[in-house]
Amino acid sequence: MEHRVGAKAARLSRMLAAGFPVPAGFTVTSHAFDVYLRHNRLDRNLMAINAPGSVDAIRNGSFPADLHKAVSEAIKDLSASQLAVRSSGVGEDGDDHSMAGQFDSFLQVAPEAVFEKIKECWAGLFGSAPTAYRRKMGADGDLRMGVIVQQLVDASMAGVVFTMDPLTKSADHYVVEWVAGLGDRLVSGQVEPERIYLRRENPEIPHSFPDHIAQTLGLVHQWAGRAEALFGHLVDMEWAAGDAGFFVVQSRPITRLSGENTAVWTNVNMAENFPYPLTPMAWSLVDRFYAAYIRSILGIFGWSKVILDRTAHVVDNLTGLVSGRIYYNLDNWYAVMHFFPHSRWLIRFLNHYIGQKIPYRYQSTPGDRPKAGRFRLMWNRMAFWPRLTAVFLYTGARLKAFELSFLRERRQWRRVPYRRQPAAKLASTLSRMLSFVERRWAPPAMADILTMILPGVVDMLIEKWLKENPETISVKLFGGLDLISIQPSVKIWEVAREIKKNPGLSRLLVRGEYEALTAAMDDELVRRVRDFMDRFGERCYHDCMIIAPTFTEKPALFWDLVKRFMETNAPHPLKNVEVNAQGRENFTTALLDRLVPVKRIIFRLILARSQQALALRERGRLLQSFLFGEMRAVVLELGRRLSTSGLLPDPADIFYLHFSEIEQLLWHKYSCPESVPSLVTQRRHSMAAYGQNTPPQFLFMNRGEIARSRQGDNHAPQDTSMMTGTGVSPGVVKARARVILDPMDGNSLQAGDILVTYATDPGWTPLFSIAGGLVLERGGLLSHGAIVAREFGIPAVAGVTDATQLIRDGDMISIDGHKGAVTVEEKT
Structure with missing residues (x-):
């Protein structure tokens, strides 16, 4: 289709077919341009050599009668007093060269002026700016063009959204710029635009923004994400909003992202x-x-x-x-x-x-x-x-x-x-x-x-x-698998159970007198502790970092866990696994019956x-x-x-x-x-x-380049009571939140508390036996934290941006591991 109507029109057509809110209009095809050239005895190849003269020749030409009639009828069908006329070059908005701003667009065009603006768009192919751009970028260009004619959106605000920050080249945030009224002032640089950085996941819009702006920015974020999904690449999308609603007026790929040096x-x-x-x-x-x-x-x-x-x-x-x-x-x-x-x-x-x-x-x-x-x-x-x-x-x-x-x-x-x-x-x-x-x-x-x-x-x-959403189904298919990750918790639970039977040993454990406890243990308990250390003693929190002490190096880490297990009165960890295995099998059977x-x-x-x-x-x-x-x-x-x-x-x-x-x-x-x-x-x-700086999660960099971050532009996390992420372990729970960034620094996690942290690795697994739920800033369905949460049968939500900042230690929160919802019910 692109060779017939140009890239911009082809993209608008795809978006319209996919349900995007695109203003009504039509396209004058590249074939119509060929007809116009033949009618006026103009040679495209010769025009490319004599670009300045070509511009005047196109402007001074006349429309063939049939073409003039077809365009006139299409204009009449739009029933609009003001129109937008936009160039749509073949080869424009490509993955390597966008030619953004090189061709002409005209707003507030009266119906009777449309023909002159169409000729201006065609003439723009041979203008000095597009010709210089093609030479600079090493692109010969395709000298064919469609022209889009649309109803003009009577915009109260209009702008552009980039799904990658053009400055930092990070795709963590959408960059949205807008001006009051029509968007031509933004494109031309006549005014300084408003700007906001919206997180790719769970965007936050400042409470101080008026409702109509906040609602429009929400739609910008929504449709930009859909445009990415439709085209399969990062986008630069233009939009407009007014009394008639929200409209997408253009989408192009963000270019020059790949190369041997990038x-x-x-x-x-x-x-x-x-x-x-x-x-x-x-x-x-x-x-x-x-x-x-x-x-x-x-x-x-x-x-x-x-x-x-x-x-x-x-x-x-x-x-x-x-x-x-x-x-x-x-x-x-x-x-x-x-x-x-x-x-x-x-x-x-x-x-x-x-x-x-x-x-x-x-x-x-x-x-x-x-x-x-x-x-x-x-x-x-x-x-x-x-x-x-x-x-x-x-x-x-x-x-x-x-x-x-x-x-x-x-x-x-x-x-x-x-x-x-x-x-x-x-x-x-x-x-x-x-x-x-x-x-x-x-x-x-x-x-x-x-x-x-x-x-x-x-x-x-x-x-x-x-015909189901995999994220909502998979969480129920991968629980109760009796993973080896559970075994450290099983060993700790068994040691805690034995100590609890002996009041003297229990007192030593509670007081933290671990050396005296070790000396007072009987042979069976010594055997159990030695078995744990032989099998799992080289594990630790953040074990992949190599800097954290292992249980063998620092036995107090092991005994702290034993003490918490003794205080929880939790059932044997494998009991949860058995229950989850049965629930998984029942769900699987019902699913397969379909x-x-x-x-x-x-x-x-x-x-x-x-x-x-x-x-x-x-x-x-x-x-x-x-x-x-x-x-x-x-x-x-x-x-x-x-x-x-x-x-x-x-x-x-x-x-x-x-x-x-x-x-x-x-x-x-x-x-x-x-x-x-x-x-x-x-x-x-x-x-x-480095520890004070959090770099982007996804970014483009040239070889040898140092990652850049904006200073002071991004909005700090707002005080919000509702957050969303990805549900990775089903279930609903309401409990006290414990924000723990490093278990080695000590923690106050009690039985049934909801563990809130940045991310977990295998070394955190024993804490899952104590927690009643899990909230992670990072992770997904196949992350270790999600897998183990499903084993223990505790609700878990991952990918909750800024959770450790938005949730305070001690807040009463509820989480829905199926919907991926986290709510702060009561703040401390």
């Missing part, structure tokens, strides 16, 4: 495991872990180390840092998906898995593709399905064998206690851990592959076969595999926690050695050095080692500054 970064589900800036040591280890992890995945599908080394700029750079926080390089992840057949579907599943909802069209480049011979590429594509089938069939068995292999390897790392290993040996042990990931981490990676694909397939079937037998069998099979995949992924995550805990133990011992030798003032300073720097120090390859203390001090200051 990448898109997002931390959508990274914030769950890495909620704070990473220290240099943690980053250097995590970065190498993810590089080894993705290489192990690609190895499963036949990509050799030689081939991967040739594409190292992609596979070894899947993550990066923005203001000290870890982010996905989304371009590189999408490039990896293009290593395989059916990459479009794999990207869709990846987005579903990590919760990436912002529309972004990745453009594959030859430099991002595997450097392999034609036969190897053909073979890997042919072998994709057999290899993926093997992942479906054998992941469970391979992961079980891997668990034993990991434990054997860990015993080898510990064969000589870390405190007795020389510093060089400790560094070598750390390298062996990273080498183990690259050589052997394929089974946990296989579990992640299954979790990426299968729940996405389930959601597709829910949408296609059951399908014909063949579809019922297919759906149940894929659902069962999806549930198994989640359970396998949790087992892999547990092993990852063990690995990071082991790395922390080695790093701490290295810190003690370097402190003793005088290289570091404090053992904890080692976390502010990269692992490669430690290796250089140990082997006397570090230039100017006397500068290390001042370097550590500088990095500590930088980390503190």
